Amino acid sequence: MRNLETLLRFMAVIGLLSLGVTIVMLTGRIDLSVAAIMVFSVISAVVFTKLLGGWIGERWVVRGNSFVGPASVVFLATLVVGCVLGLMNGIGIAHFKVSSFIMTLVTLTALRGGNYILTDGHPYYLQSDAFRWVxxxxxxxxxxxxxxxxxxxxxxxxxxxxxxxxxHVYAIGGNEKAAIYAGLKTNRIVILTFMISGLCSAVAGILFTSRLASVDAPLASGYELTAIAIAVIGGTALSGGVGSPWRTLLAAVAFAAGLNLLSIWGVSTWYQNLAIGLTLLIAVGLSPASRKRLQL
Structure with a gap:
């Protein structure tokens, strides 16, 4: 039962990231920044709350980097930051016509660097009772x-x-040019999908860091590839227009169970990462054939 509980907690985090990626991929785009947003949103929320405490005369970081401030402020700020980062991705892609791969890769790199700047390379320990409860x-x-x-x-x-x-999301992924001719506000819809992805990442960040009772700059490195792999395994086409959240759920269950089994067998993280890469490669290879079969 303890192992099953651990499995469900892990699946909740990667499942939320995968859901956000799925919504974006349905438009024919991709989001590589979900894991970076997940960690950065929490770190920036903690830093903001610490500064807020200083403005009102409260000391909410004690004994170095132990955060004892109000968790509610951190939770709310985390959600806001996640939405704002998703909005920035969406605007860059929809209005400035930057490739989603390039835009989210830049966001990934910038946020990873921002994590180290905000934490100065040291973790924040989340000591609030609300974090422990969540x-x-x-x-x-x-x-x-x-x-x-x-x-x-x-x-x-x-x-x-x-x-x-x-x-409208499915229409854009199926044929974006036809969707534009049909009068759909494609830019607005694309921006909203990236905001949903950012929000899902922020919620995942709250759950993930609350479980660890800490947040650190290098956390969740590589989780973005895991999320994309789960979405693709669940039948979400990289070219857009095909897929659903329910299929992503089934893929998340299978993927989390597989990684859990590898951990029980004592397989090292290096080989687990290799398994993720091979799984993603196979899933991408089968994706065009799957889409053709669905269309038929």
């Missing part, structure tokens, strides 16, 4: 973080399957 709480044996993931999944599944926004 990281360890469960209901009827089901981790709170997994319930959050399921809630986001249900909302995005409804958004993509039952609303005009979802239909």
């Amino acid at each position: 990281g360890n709480a469960d209901f009827l044996g089901i981790p709170f973080s997994f319930l959050v993931f399921c809630s986001v999944l249900a909302f995005l599944a409804w958004l993509m399957g039952r609303t005009n926004f979802g239909r």
